[in-house]
Amino acid sequence: MNTASKNAAHPAAALWATPQSDPVPNPHSTTDLQVKSFDVLPTPAAIRSEFPLGPVRAAVVSSTREAIRGILAGTDDRLLIVIGPCSVHDVDAALDYARALASEARLHAEELLIVMRVYFEKPRTTVGWKGLINDPGLDGSYDVQRGLRTARQLLLDILDLGIGVACEFLEPISPQYIADAVSWGAIGARTTESPVHRQLASGLSMPVGFKNGTDGDVQIAIDAMIAAGAGQAFFGVDDNGRAAVVSTRGNPDTHVITRGGRGGPNYSADHTRAICARLTKAGLPARVVVDASHANSGKDHIRQAVVAGELAAQVASGEAIAGIMLESFLVAGRQNLPIDVVGGAPQGSFDVAELVYGQSVTDACMGWECALEVLGEFAQAVTSRRRSDKSARVLFQN
Ligand SMILES: O=C[C@H](O)[C@H](O)COP(=O)(O)O
């Protein structure tokens, strides 16, 4: 029935007709007034079968998740290192980085569990490029289908190198397409307080870290751990892309990530001890992952290396630090995209070859040489911690 005959049969129908079903704008419509289009995506099951994980890669994912659980529980005395670019914008550069990192991961495997940051979804303070899944063209063209395929292929290629992967999850649908390939997840500073993200984390299969808020509030991350630890029922999609009620068991493997806030950094030993006291009071494991970047370094990659050095000293002296997050890429610093991506429509075009190869297009990152030094410092710190009686007491106190 077309809209005109529907309206003739039942005049009130005009009130709920959507702009999409009526080529002439309907002055009575109350829905989707700001929506330009709905572009249907392939189902998660279709994308996963197009790019299958397979048993060998699945073993890398599972063993890395298990090792992270051990570190968070204090039964594995290595240090978790989540390191990699602020965001992936060029899969070739990300793979070059992954190859180099996989070799460092093997070198330091006795002391460090190195997992690569492969961040495809970027939360923005206002507007800006939203990451490779949303906008693989980096130009506001939002070819999400290509983004999903590109991202998933990259995850498989990195797993082939034998190294586990860390992602931030920014909304509740995209994980269905990639989370089977991910060993550690983050909920970011802008979303830790969001019930939707806490519910999502309650159903994720890997350990998940919650950042403190951009204002520095750590309590929201502790609250998020409690919420994500509980079973939840919420709106989501199933493997076949159908809207579904998702019922979860709750995620027992969550932790806080301290990243500093508007009031300044929060990576000092005093901060970590105060947060651990709050975690203990809440009945939660008293150890944290510390982000050396973001507000802990004022997004200054040179400062980030200094912060990392201070954190290595804290690790050596037995503070309850389970892991460290570092932002590093092949080339130090950051660069602007030639196009200002504000969302909604293609903003122009450019060749990715115009960009500096291996340099971040979001936050500034440490260069590779610097990352090598920092990884060496953390490996040394773990060795020192092992030699100290005090460290054993701190690590296994709960
Ligand atoms: O880690 C990345 C950024 O800090 C975060 O996505 C916010 O970026 P923006 O303030 O440049 O939008």
Ligand SMILES: C=C(OP(=O)(O)O)C(=O)O
């Ligand atoms: C966006 C990030 O961090 P935060 O949520 O701490 O700003 C990030 O780690 O990429």
